[in-house]
Amino acid sequence: MSSSIDQTSAVQDLFNSKVKTATDNTTVADATKTATGSQSLGKDAFLQLLVTQLKNQDPLSPQDNGAFVAQLAQFSSLEGINTLNDSVNAISSNFSSSQALQASSLVGRSIITxxxxxxxxxxxxxxxxxxxxxxxxxxxxxxxxxxxxxxxxxxxxxxxxxxxxxxxxxxxxxxxxxxxxxxxxxxxxxxxxxxxxxxxxxxxxTVTSVTLSKTGGEMLLNLAGGMGSVKLSQIQTIGT
CATH class of the missing domain: 2.60.40.4070 (Immunoglobulin-like)
Structure with missing residues (x-):
């Protein structure tokens, strides 16, 4: 009977299958990004690598339980981080929309700053x-x-x-x-x-217009008469 497939070699072959062969003007990192998207190693590829490890482990020296649990924990952590990022992005988007609505209501009104x-x-x-x-x-x-x-x-x-x-x-x-x-x-x-x-x-x-930040920063209120701009947080009093 032929010996079992070497685990490291199998994992490397799977990873190589995810990455297109680099041309003379393309680095491996660029090819990896092309194959897997914006992330160099996504959760799907991570799971496939884990399964490949289990399928091709040496029967005389099987995967250590502790190492297996550690890899599962890493996978769970990756899922949790991705979910947290999505939640934070949603909250940030809702906050920006609320802030824009609040600032737009100040156009034409008098403030003290x-x-x-x-x-x-x-x-x-x-x-x-x-x-x-x-x-x-x-x-x-x-x-x-x-x-x-x-x-x-x-x-x-x-x-x-x-x-x-x-x-x-x-x-x-x-x-x-x-x-x-x-x-x-x-x-x-x-x-x-x-x-x-x-x-x-x-x-x-008097507020004449509102400038929204493209980088997620605080929006600015533009003032009449060439008085420049002030941040929304710098307003002390809002008049009529």
């Missing part, structure tokens, strides 16, 4: 806020136009830590109504040494 510039309709008052990190006795806001000219200085006086609101009535320091347009707001205070310290401001803006 952290920025130092705003497109202002000076025919009516606008409200903003300053992030005061610690209690201070002097907070001032300088409002400059697009040319860098100071239009209005608002003295807020002493403020406690937190967000402090301010209102600009659209008028300049001389009492005249300023022209509508883009203005920059610079809030400052004085430290114990009398040095000027900048503070963050939050201002209103």
């Amino acid at each position: 952290q920025t130092n510039k705003a497109l202002v309709d000076t025919s009516k008052s606008m409200t903003g806020s300053v992030a005061v990190t610690a209690a201070t006795g002097n907070v001032a806001i300088k409002i400059t136009d697009k040319d860098g000219n100071v239009v209005r200085t608002i003295d807020m006086g002493a403020q406690s830590a937190g967000n402090s609101d301010f209102i600009w009535d659209g008028k300049s320091d001389n009492g005249e109504v300023a022209p509508a347009g883009t203005y920059t707001f610079a809030a400052t205070t004085k430290n114990d040494k009398g040095e000027s310290v900048a503070m963050a401001t939050s201002l209103p803006a």
Whole structure:
């Protein structure tokens, strides 16, 4: 009686049957990908290799039970990972759709976000806020136009830590109504040494459109008047 087929040789022959012969310009890895898809060794090929091992094992030295169980565990783990990936992808897709629907409902609405510039309709008052990190006795806001000219200085006086609101009535320091347009707001205070310290401001803006990320990142809200874009998570308040 001829000797049994060598296990390693049989497994190798099965694997080779799954891979097309590489040409001069094609690597074995490329051929393997062509034969098995995006995965170099899928679950079906893994199961066939396992069955081949069992069919061609040496009767005088059969497959060790522990090794057999370990291979079955690997197969089960592969199945579980693939199922988990499918579930995560489905959840991610549903979340992106929900986020897109939420963001699209903001088009045309007013929001408040952290920025130092705003497109202002000076025919009516606008409200903003300053992030005061610690209690201070002097907070001032300088409002400059697009040319860098100071239009209005608002003295807020002493403020406690937190967000402090301010209102600009659209008028300049001389009492005249300023022209509508883009203005920059610079809030400052004085430290114990009398040095000027900048503070963050939050201002209103209008959402004109939404940009969806092609890489799965957070979507962006595009603002009117060339105010740029902000992330959905950066919105502090949603108005009408």
